[in-house]
Amino acid sequence: ERVYLIRRGAVRLSRVYESGEEITAALLRENSLFGVLSLLTGHRSDRFYHSIAFTRVEMITAPANSVLRAIEEDASVGLLLLQGLSSRILQTETMIETLTYRDMSSRLVSFLMVLCRDFGVASEKGITIDLRLS
Numbered sequence: 654e655r656v657y658l659i660r661r662g663a664v665r666l667s668r669v670y671e672s673g674e675e676i677t678a679a680l681l682r683e684n685s686l687f688g689v690l691s692l693l694t695g696h697r698s699d700r701f702y703h704s705i706a707f708t709r710v711e712m713i714t715a716p717a718n719s720v721l722r723a724i725e726e727d728a729s730v731g732l733l734l735l736q737g738l739s740s741r742i743l744q745t746e747t748m749i750e751t752l753t754y755r756d757m758s759s760r761l762v763s764f765l766m767v768l769c770r771d772f773g774v775a776s777e778k779g780i781t782i783d784l785r786l787s
Contacts (some may be wrong), residue, residue, distance in 0.1 A: 656720045657688045658737075662710030663772060663784055666702045679744060679785075682771055686737035692717040707784045744771075760774060 659681055666679040666687060681687060687704070724731040751763040765782075773780040 654717050655688050655714050656692055657704075658708065658713045659683050659685045659687075659706040660711040660713055664710060664779065665707060666706045667705070668702055675703075679741065680707075680768075680771065684737075685740065686734070687741075688714075688717075689734065692710075692720055692734075707786075741744055 661683050663683075664681045664687075665677055665765065666681065667677045669675045679685075679687070683765070685724050687702070720730075720734070727768060747767055751760060768782045768786075769780045769782070772782050772784055774783060
């Protein structure tokens with residue numbers, strides 16, 4: 654029922670399934686949106702996600718109905734939302750491509766490349782991914 658915009662930091666979205674297995678759905682960085690499904694469908698979603706901050710996070714949050722009113726009043730707000738959703742779709746496609754590699758080492762290398770691109774900090778010694786991942 655709320656829309657979240659990450660202004661600073663990194664957040665992991667995951668789902669826990671009936672089997673007890675927790676699956677990462679997305680790794681989000683600054684200027685990423687989440688919580689927009691109910692905004693688009695017009696009803697509360699039955700898909701619940703856990704959000705975990707990997708770093709210190711600053712977020713802006715708004716009720717879904719306020720976001721809808723803002724879109725109706727100013728088309729540029731809708732365009733920003735569409736850009737955010739497009740970014741999430743591209744990230745999902747990249748994760749699907751990463752997971753389709755057959756062997757574990759290829760998946761790991763591909764995943765590390767995605768992390769370097771999205772969360773890496775370049776230095777003289779290389780690229781640091783400053784996230785606590787397991």
